[in-house]
Amino acid sequence: MxxxxxxxxxxxxxxxxxxxxxxxxxxxxxxxxxxxxxxxxxxxxxxxxxxxxxxxxxxxxxxxxxxxxxxxxxxxxxxxxxxxxxxxxxxxxxxxxxxxxxxxxxxxxxxxxxxxxxxxxxxxxxxxxxxxxxxxxxxxxxxxxxxxxxxxxxxxxxxxxxxxxxDVMFDAVLHFKKLAEEKESILDKISIKSGEYILTTIHRAENTNDINRLKNIIEALNESGKSIVLPLHPRTKKYIEDYNLQFNDNIKLIEPVGYLDMITLEMNSQKIVTDSGGVQKEAFFMEKPCVTMRDET
The missing domain is CATH 3.40.50.2000 (Glycogen Phosphorylase B;)
Structure with a gap:
């Protein structure tokens, strides 16, 4: 066939x-x-x-x-x-x-x-x-x-x-977790320790296209005082630059990462904050507390 x-x-x-x-x-x-x-x-x-x-x-x-x-x-x-x-x-x-x-x-x-x-x-x-x-x-x-x-x-x-x-995604996580553990850790590259950060992702249109919504999200992250790692999606980066939004020092901005690095960041995070359905699922698979920034999912 x-x-x-x-x-x-x-x-x-x-x-x-x-x-x-x-x-x-x-x-x-x-x-x-x-x-x-x-x-x-x-x-x-x-x-x-x-x-x-x-x-x-x-x-x-x-x-x-x-x-x-x-x-x-x-x-x-x-x-x-x-x-x-x-x-x-x-x-x-x-x-x-x-x-x-x-x-x-x-x-x-x-x-x-x-x-x-x-x-x-x-x-x-x-x-x-x-x-x-x-x-x-x-x-x-x-x-x-x-x-x-x-x-x-x-x-x-x-x-x-x-x-x-x-869930095919669960199969993928089980398989690629092993590959992620064999790979050079992204934690060393970005100088952050396991269990000491909150992994955050923002990319959905309803969170980026609306300046007030995006501003509120970033203000909440800034005011949290927590160490946050934020891989910056191209869509999010564009709107942040357009709106001239600023981040506090507690937020570490990094370029988008590959799936194995993302798995590593998820595995070693303290918590996860995301608007991604996929990341939300992976947080569940890895038993990580997750805040989902959506009205429904």
């Missing part, structure tokens, strides 16, 4: 790393990277570190408005699907890459498999919620991580092709 996998954002790289090696033992896989995350440290480094096979195609779509980004992906993916003629298209999560990969396949009558199906925030204003619902309703195989996700699909009338396989 020829399986065409579409990835484009950090969480998808991680999940693909846990799945692709298994797929390739018995099937042919064509890997397409949409280039949705264009920053060097947010894409290429993951393929290198996690030993994911080099993508067969890189669309280099980059950032843009949702319609523009998704439209460009549809145009380019259709060309690849027609050329490769896959038996199945595999998509992950809830990004624009997920929706474009699934929608393009559905239009060409190619079966779609969705990993992390059935997850719901119940906030239709979130682009991710729109993406995951649409993707689920055009998928033939729906791989759900939890019983709750399975129930969500049942409520929406989706019962066929649903398989509860557990």
């Amino acid at each position: 020829k399986i065409l996998t579409v990835v484009g954002a950090r969480p998808q790289f991680i999940k693909a790393a846990a799945v692709s090696n298994i797929i390739r033992k018995e099937h042919t896989e064509v890997l397409v990277h949409t280039g949705q995350h264009y920053d060097e440290n947010m894409s290429k480094i993951f393929f290198q570190e996690l030993r994911i096979p080099k993508p067969d195609y890189n669309l280099e779509i980059g950032s843009g408005n949702h319609g523009e980004q998704t439209g460009k992906m549809l145009i380019e993916l259709e060309k690849i699907y027609l050329k490769e003629k896959p038996d199945l298209v595999l998509v992950y999560g809830d990004t624009n890459s997920t929706l474009a990969g699934a929608l393009c396949a559905s239009k060409l009558l190619i079966p779609v498999a969705h990993v992390e199906a059935g997850l719901r925030s119940f906030n239709m204003n979130m682009p991710e919620e729109q993406n995951r619902i649409l993707t689920d309703h055009i998928s033939k195989l729906l791989f759900v991580p939890t019983v709750t996700a399975e129930k969500n699909l049942h409520t929406e009338g989706v019962d066929n092709g649903v398989h509860n396989i557990g």
Whole structure:
């Protein structure tokens, strides 16, 4: 069987790393990277570190408005699907890459498999919620991580092709924790000790696009007086510079890090503050107290 996998954002790289090696033992896989995350440290480094096979195609779509980004992906993916003629298209999560990969396949009558199906925030204003619902309703195989996700699909009338396989992200954490422990520790590079810092990440549009919300978050971090490590996402960095926001000395700003370094930072943190669904999950897997900066998740 020829399986065409579409990835484009950090969480998808991680999940693909846990799945692709298994797929390739018995099937042919064509890997397409949409280039949705264009920053060097947010894409290429993951393929290198996690030993994911080099993508067969890189669309280099980059950032843009949702319609523009998704439209460009549809145009380019259709060309690849027609050329490769896959038996199945595999998509992950809830990004624009997920929706474009699934929608393009559905239009060409190619079966779609969705990993992390059935997850719901119940906030239709979130682009991710729109993406995951649409993707689920055009998928033939729906791989759900939890019983709750399975129930969500049942409520929406989706019962066929649903398989509860557990959380692929947990598999990835278990596997890559070992690699992270073997790697030179990022703690030495940034001169910080294990258990003496709070790891913080901020990247979601609702937290960065709103100046008052972003300002309140940074003020809270400044006023905490706690030692904080903050890998600065490109989106967050742009808005911080645009708004001329300042950080106190208790906050150590670092460049975006690869997944193994992120695992190390999470493992050695005292607590975690994040708006990332993935980091929130990893905090739970590692039994770290976590404050999630979102209205729903």
